[in-house]
Amino acid sequence: MNLDSYLITDEPYYSPTHNEVQLFEAAYVNRMPMMLKGPTGCGKTRFVEYMAWKLKKPLITVSCHEDMTASDLVGRYLLDSEGTIWHDGPLTIAVRQGAICYLDEIVEARQDTSVVIHSLTDDRRILSLEKKNEVVKAHQDFQIIISYNPGYQSVLKDLKESTKQRFGAIDFNYPNPEDEAKIIAHESGIDNKTAAKLVYISERSRNLKGHGLDEGASTRMLIYAAQLMAQGVSLEDACEVALVLPITDDHDIRNALSSAITACA
């Protein structure tokens, strides 16, 4: 199978928030399994795309979910007229051909699914396809990355200790205000000043984290608001649509947030 289509040819726009690019490059030298932590919409996915581009490696992304089985990752036999043929799953493809495999929201997967990566994430670097009776040795370029959002997971839904301890971790957070404004301006096409105002507004919402909000407005939400504004929507309306209404159904919180946004204007 040709992985060319998994190669990222155009440089994704990524503005480093800290030294995560260097850290990641250093980790890649040893193909260290990496875990990206941080709240939703803060740029983890974008970062992985950027690193894959920078390292010139194909990137295979799998979004994990509750119903995902080990076969969905590893592969399964399929039928054709002659008999059966084995079909590699995305993880196996990445392992064989040396891609970066990004398992998004790994905690969503069942524990018996997530353990298939264990043999890949210690010094064996092998993947055993039990049904096929085959052991695949990882290609030298193969690397596994998982994302993990500790915030809204309950205690009951957590990674096994033996899984966690197989990874190095990089902590992501919202970029600092200037960078965040730059990102928003870039992604939406609005001017820097308006973008800066949106970032300032996001702080109103991030202040409410833990006071009725599970998370404040993410960079992604701010970009949505900015995109609406780029279409001529007013600041207050854009914030209402992109920052207030999606985030809570609690009327007091909405009221507080909308009023605080008005105060920023």
Next chain:
Amino acid sequence: MVASATRGKYAVQPQSQEPSSPDERLIYLIDKGKTFFPSQYQILWERACSKLAKAGYGALIPLSYARHSPKLVNILNPEAAINLAASVSLAAIKVNRAAAELLPKAAVVAATELKSSHAFSSWIMTIEELVHHAPESSLAVLERTQKIVSTLTPDRFRSWVLAGLRSTSDDTLRQIQYFSFVDPESEKWFLHEAGDVVFTNLERKLKLYLISLWNLMPPVRDLVASTSPLSMRRISITNGVVQVPEVFPGFHDEQAEKIFRAGLAHAGAHLMYSTKKFTLGELKPIQVALVSLLEDARVEYLAMQAFPGLRELWLPFHTAKPSGPKLVPLLLTRLSRALIDLEYRDRDGWVQKGRDMFFDAQNDMTNPTLCRNIGVLLGNDLGQLRAQFNSKTYVVEPPYRDDNMGLWDFGDHQGEDEGDDGIFIEAMRTTQEDIKDDSSSNQDSEDSDDRDEQQYSARESLDSEHRESEVAIRYPEYDFLTGAERPNWTCAVEYFPDFGDAYKIDRILEKHSNLVNRITNLIQSANVSLPERLHHQSVGESLDLDACINAVISRRMGEIPDPRIYSTTERKHRDLSVLVLLDVSNSTNDYVQTADTSILELELQATSLLAYAMSELDDPFAIAAFCSDGKEDVHYYRIKDFESPYDSSARAYLAGLQGKLSTRMGTAMRHATRDLIAQRTHRRLLLVVSDGEPSDIDVEDQQYLVEDARYVTRSISRLGIDTFCVGLDGSGDSYLHKIFGRKNVTVIDRLERLPERLPMLYFRLTA
């Protein structure tokens, strides 16, 4: 005394053609009044009159009835007029002559306002209720009939009366204070019933607003009551505590919301930027007022730099005009406006000077001494103009601004400066001391009528033997008579539990080792949770892709395929959190013959075993206990929180529980719900263990707290929380069934079996 005052107020002015002797006058009035009635009612009314006349209540009562009641015929109907006699008679017997004499007149006022006979009869029923339960207060209420009926619907009137009766229980003096509006609670509930926006309605969103703007979380309280009229009450900030008046009179609906928001934003600005207190030094009162005013402008200036939109919030309140007499209070409002309103033009030299000096310092706004400097100069100028400033009558304007008491350091200057121009400062000092006193020593405020201050000073007071945590949270309570919750009615106070002997709990487990074994076995098989997909099943609602492929492969290979080709969903993991709420009221000290120990002891044993089961099952759980000492002091003890381990200190707290006080169950349940709601599990269960009917020292009506608890049960079930009650009172089925619903109660009749039953019940419940 009261009676004569009343008589003065509603004195019957003998009309010229009326005979002067009471007997003759009654005959005259009856003759005249009769004409108002349709003929078939005349005789009934006459009989009512003469019955009152012969009852020995004196001459004035029948006269008043004969004079006023006929007016009800036209407004309402003849029956209302005739039936009124019975109420008058009741008032005469239960209360006094003054009240009975006033009633007919008040009835006419009420009827005129209410217009419908239905509304009138509910008004009169409430009056009768009051006559029965608080006779001493009825006169005060009757005297205020106009105010009451013109503001409140009869239902709301009843609710206000009930609020009074419920909050004062049997205390006649407090009842009188409430019903004559001396107790500030009274006005507050009156306005609440009148549907005015009171602070309580907005508190949560405005607190969130401050968090959102500045991440500020100051304690916010009702304003400590004072004698000053409502219109002069201002927000007050003392040591970081923001006190807010319950209402701003004259501000309704949206306006009310705006002024509270403006006020809290202003308070927030002070908390952010008024970081150092001014020293009083030798300042004159006018200078103190001016420095404060400039400080207000300064902090608002800084706040508006961060949040330009705040200008829109504050500006509309600055309505001063650049004309009119040059009285100091007016000049001050003009200066305030000039400092915030950039469009405002004022030709007055003094105002201009203040404005220029303030804005010249624009680049130095973070420095509060600039306010002091400018304030002192401007004060001197006013002094030279010989302008009069009366510090006693001065209040900060516009009304959203706080009284600025918190800006000043009064500490070292007590006793100095008692010249005659120091009244304002003295006034400030006294208030300051009042507040300090109120919040520190509370020993004698037990019988004080101001419950607000009790609430927030609760920490330093009450049982000296108990340290109290920071948490004192107010909750509504449901009044079944009005069918509504009364906001902020009760207060749950978290106390630190006593430390007992943690080994006691271990010994309990040892003693019940058989039971512990059974529990351990049960634990293996217990299950509750979110659906999980099971593959490779012989029945199921969808095909399992992998199994299907394998089956086809087998067939092609000539083998017998495995028929388990389905997948299905099943609840597998336990995903449940439980809060066990223990009633530790005094009655739990009762001795249980069959077990040779107290109810409390059995509760402890049962809870220890249950806690063992829960921790083995890995179910997140919490344990709390409650008892109550009136609506303002519902004790809540955290034995174990969800996030903390079930370790030796949790066990020691459990072992340290003591039985005392009463059982205000609803409030405790509301408080427990706060913790439970934060749990992210699929199921959440509130398990109440109680030995008796909800009751409290300040509640006579048995049904009241039962109905409240029932209301709580229903409202928490709407939040997706299950409740279950283990009743320890053999005769308790009826009210427990009422509160929790028949299916959600188990009454343990043989109490000695509680330790065994509770954990088993838990398995059943959660299986």
